[in-house]
Amino acid sequence: MTNPTLAHGSTLVLATHNAGKLAEFAALMAPFGITVVSAGALNLPEPEETATTFEGNAIIKAQAAARAANLPALADDSGLCVAALGGAPGVYSARWAGPDKDFAGAMARIHEGIGTDDRAAWFTCVLCLALPDGQTWCFEGRVDGQINWPPRGTNGHGYDPVFQPEGETRSFAEMTDEQKNAISHRARAFAAFRAACLA
Template identity: 75%
Template sequence: MSTILPLVRGSRLVLASHNKGKLAEFSTLLDGYGITVVSAGELGLPEPEETATTFTGNAELKALAAAKAAKIPALSDDSGLCVSALDGAPGIYSARWAGPDKDFANAMQRIEDGIGGNERTAWFICVLCLAFPDGTTHCFEGRIDGTIAPAPRGQEGHGYDPIFVPADETRTFAEMTDAEKNRISHRARAFEAFRATCLA
């Protein structure tokens, strides 16, 4: 692996996502580092087809596509909710379970229907990938374990946050403030590894 040069103040970084919730979350995480974050959606970049079979593979696909199209470094996130009783599903297909209309209420109901009376262990995985226009990539993984709540709770966050209760917590991610979630989430843990290596 080549040496990773840190991103310095004044750098521009494209977030390889069209998800406004993720853009807000990453803008908060990167606040204070002097890096301008612009989303792939703002630049009008197409969303590449996620054809890989792992979080890392899909993160690399997205980051490379954005970095080469924008000609600046790109940061992508591939993350998902894995449910033990569903053999790890929805996993890398978490977004696709919500369908083209991003109907996460329906996706959360699918999970509840699938669990039935089985145990409710679950975990979130996040892989961040930093890619450069020359094709170089560096990936960082974060994970948080927890359980699935019997019904959605809370108005904060996005995606599956209303049904995920982190270990040692009684609240779902959606019942936490952004600051509380960002201290413990899978994305925050992956970001910490990225921060320690890639931010000056």
């Protein structure tokens, strides 16, 4: 299946209601002349994420947004995987924070769960591009590192304060957006997407 090319001047729906993700992707897309509008801004419903893999959930979200908006849609599903927790929270990363998005509680749960055990962890991101006809293409990115405690930094979002990428002394939350975007799992997935789909 040939990769689609998103031309300069295209509009792309980002299948998210998360303002942080929208800002991140809008900045990544700006050099290509692509307008990014969020599913939230279009008042699109959020589909239930019933898959057990990042790829499966990204496909669900991208296809739902593409059909509802009748535009190409990009969805990401990403999460933090902790070796000592058997890869959890993984695809359930957002759900660990609960309906109130209590990431401080979720980070404490990880810390308590691993104790002084293996602190190896990785962030995974799968991007899915969907067309209104249902066709999809997926791209994966991963960054390895470790859990640091206590949480450090105030930038970023989610689990960034407890994740220290390999080769770094800072957590993701101690980096500027530019520094994080240069090495993050989302940036790596985006690089694969860019090479395949952006003119």
